[in-house]
Amino acid sequence: MKNVGHNYVLIIDDNRDICELLAYLLSQAGYETQQGYDGDSALKLLAQREPDVLLLDIIIPEPNGMAVLAYAHNLYPQLPVIIITGNAGILSAVCAIKAGAWDYIPKPFDNNRVLELVDRAIQTSWSKHNYSCKANRDTKNRMASMMGNSPEIQVVAKDIIRVAHTDFSVIIQGETGTGKELIAKNIHLASRRSASVFIPVDCGAIADSLIENELFGHEKGSYTGADSIRMGKFEAAEGGTLFLDEIANMSLSAQAKLLRVLQERVVYRIGGTKAIAINVRIVAASNESLLDSVVKGKFREDLYYRLNEYVISIPPLRARLDDILFLANRFIAETCIELHKEPMDFTIAAKAMLLRYSWPGNVRELRSVIRRAALIAEQQIDINDLSLVFKEDETPPSPPPVTKSYTDYMQNFCYEGKSLKAITQFNVDELERIIIQETLVKTGNNKAEAARLLNIDYKTLYTKLKKINKTG
Numbered sequence: 001m002k003n004v005g006h007n008y009v010l011i012i013d014d015n016r017d018i019c020e021l022l023a024y025l026l027s028q029a030g031y032e033t034q035q036g037y038d039g040d041s042a043l044k045l046l047a048q049r050e051p052d053v054l055l056l057d058i059i060i061p062e063p064n065g066m067a068v069l070a071y072a073h074n075l076y077p078q079l080p081v082i083i084i085t086g087n088a089g090i091l092s093a094v095c096a097i098k099a100g101a102w103d104y105i106p107k108p109f110d111n112n113r114v115l116e117l118v119d120r121a122i123q124t125s126w127s128k129h130n131y132s133c134k135a136n137r138d139t140k141n142r143m144a145s146m147m148g149n150s151p152e153i154q155v156v157a158k159d160i161i162r163v164a165h166t167d168f169s170v171i172i173q174g175e176t177g178t179g180k181e182l183i184a185k186n187i188h189l190a191s192r193r194s195a196s197v198f199i200p201v202d203c204g205a206i207a208d209s210l211i212e213n214e215l216f217g218h219e220k221g222s223y224t225g226a227d228s229i230r231m232g233k234f235e236a237a238e239g240g241t242l243f244l245d246e247i248a249n250m251s252l253s254a255q256a257k258l259l260r261v262l263q264e265r266v267v268y269r270i271g272g273t274k275a276i277a278i279n280v281r282i283v284a285a286s287n288e289s290l291l292d293s294v295v296k297g298k299f300r301e302d303l304y305y306r307l308n309e310y311v312i313s314i315p316p317l318r319a320r321l322d323d324i325l326f327l328a329n330r331f332i333a334e335t336c337i338e339l340h341k342e343p344m345d346f347t348i349a350a351k352a353m354l355l356r357y358s359w360p361g362n363v364r365e366l367r368s369v370i371r372r373a374a375l376i377a378e379q380q381i382d383i384n385d386l387s388l389v390f391k392e393d394e395t396p397p398s399p400p401p402v403t404k405s406y407t408d409y410m411q412n413f414c415y416e417g418k419s420l421k422a423i424t425q426f427n428v429d430e431l432e433r434i435i436i437q438e439t440l441v442k443t444g445n446n447k448a449e450a451a452r453l454l455n456i457d458y459k460t461l462y463t464k465l466k467k468i469n470k471t472g
Contacts, residue, residue, distance in 0.1 A: 007122050018057075022055060043068065053079075135164075169306065169309045178317070188240070255299065262307075354366075
């Protein structure tokens with residue numbers, strides 16, 4: 001089968017004749033190839049460009065083939081790797097398959113078999129790539145629909161996409177009400193564990209005397225009142241994700257027991273002697289810096305480093321101005337449906353107040369405020385409906401700026417000495433400035449919403465605003 005897409009195959013083998021033979025065979029079939037003869041050249045070539053398929057001999061000068069395989073998968077998780085091996089190296093090839101290689105080719109080669117394997121590997125890779133792209137797109141869309149599409153949330157979405165396909169333990173840090181459980185759910189939904197369960201545990205709401213029972217379960221008769229076997233959260237989350245919310249609230253003794261489970265990957269029910277193997281991904285969350293808690297002696301250092309394989313930080317709502325009105329509009333729409341009321345909007349003054357308020361309770365507080373306002377208001381939500389109380393060091397929002405009208409501008413415009421082209425451009429620029437400024441007034445200075453109304457992307461609006469600010 002001819003390869004019309006000029007896919008790129010990287011060949012790594014210390015036998016140059018083998019490399020030349022494979023390169024000739026593949027190039028005749030329409031593939032682009034490149035060759036390397038040791039581990040160092042393999043690492044350099046992989047760093048320069050992602051191949052569509054990697055043909056890799058396990059026995060090459062250091063770093064060896066297994067090290068190159070690990071490096072390739074770390075760099076390109078979806079890359080299909082086909083192991084080249086002699087009959088004596090079949091055991092090594094099997095080990096490589098277990099380590100993530102896609103398949104292997106024994107020497108001497110069957111030319112048709114080589115082409116068939118490479119072609120099938122590329123088809124499989126594209127299928128995985130398309131699935132991965134869809135999963136990434138789904139994650140971005142879910143995040144945008146639930147939390148907003150500000151640059152800050154886009155960074156969080158990228159963090160989720162980066163870590164979701166791994167089994168890394170993740171720490172999510174953010175103030176109360178920022179949506180840490182929502183992030184944890186998105187990590188689970190974007191992972192290969194998505195078909196299994198997602199189980200949240202609020203560590204701060206469970207008494208220290210009960211946490212072990214909650215997490216690990218108990219055997220019948222293990223204590224007074226234990227009338228039957230009870231499965232713990234670790235067992236219940238088998239194959240899925242266990243979300244340990246507010247983990248910093250766990251006592252040091254409970255942390256020690258948790259650490260042992262994470263290290264040994266087994267649990268013992270209370271009163272039981274049988275080790276129960278677990279396959280669970282851990283996502284933990286805290287509203288304070290766990291590292292600060294370690295310094296203060298409130299959190300075990302060894303547990304911190306066991307969990308700290310990847311950290312996602314959620315910025316507070318006050319640092320995400322572009323999301324405030326989006327979320328407010330989402331909450332008011334949901335509440336109006338719930339209350340069987342006609343859709344409502346905010347006055348310009350109310351939007352300005354929403355943007356000026358510091359939101360100490362973050363998204364949770366915003367949702368509560370909007371739901372109450374939707375219940376109180378008749379047709380439109382105004383400042384009084386929001387019932388926001390500003391602190392002494394906060395200032396209520398000032399009235400939105402009034403833009404200079406086009407008529408006012410033209411009364412003061414001087415045509416003398418200007419070409420038709422220059423006059424036209426002046427008029428276009430001024431009309432654009434007025435439209436943008438009026439749209440920003442309408443949205444309470446929410447640039448993301450203004451960009452949506454104007455049907456331009458955020459970056460384009462940002463560039464135009466920089467130009468407007470320079471000229472006037």
